[in-house]
Amino acid sequence: MSTPFEKPQIISHIQKSLNYTIFDSKWIPCSAKFVCLGNLARGTGVMQIYEVARGELRLVKEIENAKPLKCGTFGATSLQQRHIATGDFGGNLNIWDLEAGEAPLYSVKAHKEIINSLDGVGGLGVGDGAPEIATGSRDGTVKVWDPRQKDAPVANMEPGEGEAKRDCWTVAFGHAFNAQDRCVCAGYDNGDIKLFDLRNMSVRWETNIKNGVCCVEFDRKDINMNKLVATSLEGTFHVFDMRTQHPTKGFTSVSEKGQKSTIWQVRHLPQNRDVFMTTGGAGNLHLWKYDYPAQRSKEDSEGVSMGVAGTVNLLQNVTLSTQPIASLDWSPDKKGLCVCSAFDQSVRVLIVTKLNRV
Template sequence: MKMSTPSEKPQIISHIHKSLNYTVFDSKWIPCSAKFVCMGNFARGTGVMQIYEVERGEVHLVKEIEKAKPIKCGTFGATSLQQRHIATGDFDGNLHIWNLEVPDVPVYSVKAHKEIVNCIDGVGGLGIGDGAPEIVTGSRDGTVKVWDPRQKDLPVANMEPVEGEARRDCWTVAFGHAFNDQDRCVCAGYDNGDIKLFDLRNMSLRWEKNIKNGVCCVEFDRKDISMNKLVATSLEGNFHVFDMRTQHPTKGFASVSEKAHKSTVWQVRHLPQNRDVFMTTGGAGNLHLWKYEYPAQRSRKDAEDVDMGVAGTLNLLQNITLSTQPIASLDWSPDKQGLCVCSAFDQAVRVLIVTKLNRV
């Protein structure tokens, strides 16, 4: 691991701090706006979505929506820039899609899982990734399901354990490889350290790996390109960056790992404007900003003359401690480079500005 020199280092500035009266699990920027939505649960056991607008260095509450069940996760990934509908997963296993302008009744609703929806991702919307708009959900019930909102009730893909195999709690899901209208992959991470890569085109398990600790978050650097890099974070302070360009038949993908946070690495989020820069969020309330440096050659021949990948190196650009509690979610603004929103279990949401990103 390398460190940047002070003069060129980006700075992470806590621009706005807002205390909340509920536990917030996820926060997302509303595309093409200065607004973000926070999702969570009130102490009385109901769910809540709050929409805030950033204006003149402050955040103003625009709308508060209370729902029957606590809301665990949300994504705008399968919507259009015109509609900007958010898909959410809740504690009762429901997948809902909401029009935030008229949020009384969902525009789409399905009982997706038997237990809590832990994680969600979308693709095919916002002009990102070719093909149909789809949503993937992962649950404590051990299944990963892909949904097309244009089709009611049944998932278009259902990845579940084979008979006799233990059902593992799925903590994280991510779309990738959506570079044309046929190809698409889903990566899922589980509580026992398993990472599974599902090829949706061939409906097959393409690759699996165990990183020995519960997988808290997986994310491809970009969804709309041929697979390039995948970051997986874990329960014990480690994260792994896999080079997804070259898959060796027995060794899989080359990777580099880093023990960065002294606690759980809750999330990883790549900078939309630069796929080699990403932020990790920690259980001790800290953020670490990284840049991945590619090797001189990304593949080489093994002893049998078979191509195998070569991992790069990681450069820690900056870090900051914001809270005494875990930072459970972070989302970069898709529109303004360096702007992000994060939420922590101290019942607060923060708007951050990261400077000098165009120099890294």
């Protein structure tokens, strides 16, 4: 006789109100600390480091920045250094040593307008090849930076001749399973999704999901492309199977009307990449699991391989705030531990239980 499936629970472990708007929150790898990035009332940016200790949050450090800080990543740093890269409202890309002084180690005017999103790869032992940071901006460009090289990006993806400039809201690295291959996926305000192949500097694939693309994320960066989730302004998300690309139909996908409000972010569970969390404009979190089909590809009527989409199942959901939850980050070390921030100026440390039984 089979035992009944016990659903995971999403528990708000610690909640703290802050005196600024929080745009992003990130766990510091191999630690009980996380970083909050945001905008002070006086118009400057702020970065705060908090430590989780005995059920409470202790402020460890605070750094002020000339411009509000929009986004951050540890993805292009080593586990020994754990430097955070940040993008701000002035289009500046900065890299900070959290143990040292309050001036950035690296700073470049990356874009003419706000950096909406950035992602890193090649650090933390994740993905082969050079450490690189991708930035996406309101100025319509997507750029890739090697922190070891000053001033100029190593790749610059601009709108083509006669192509309208679109606001790039989100970028994500993937396909970094060897030293040669690597791609960047970008999502735009008009629903466009573009996959840039960095090896030959071309658009490998593009599609449109009809609504602004708030977030894209691969389930893993360090393997041959597997799955990509894209979330939208209108509460729908799409899971693309990236293993089989049809020459005309592209990648197959399954879409889910996840919530009635904007889905701000998607984050895959580091210890099980078929489980992911979406954050909502109504202050809610939804925990999902992707189930693969019996066969991931089939032949079309002309004998050409095409992908087969799986199914998405809701494991749990919870409402935490009256305001949108704008960021979420899983702890890379403690399964089920995550931090999220909402526009109610609160940061929350959450514990998701029973993930081993999913």
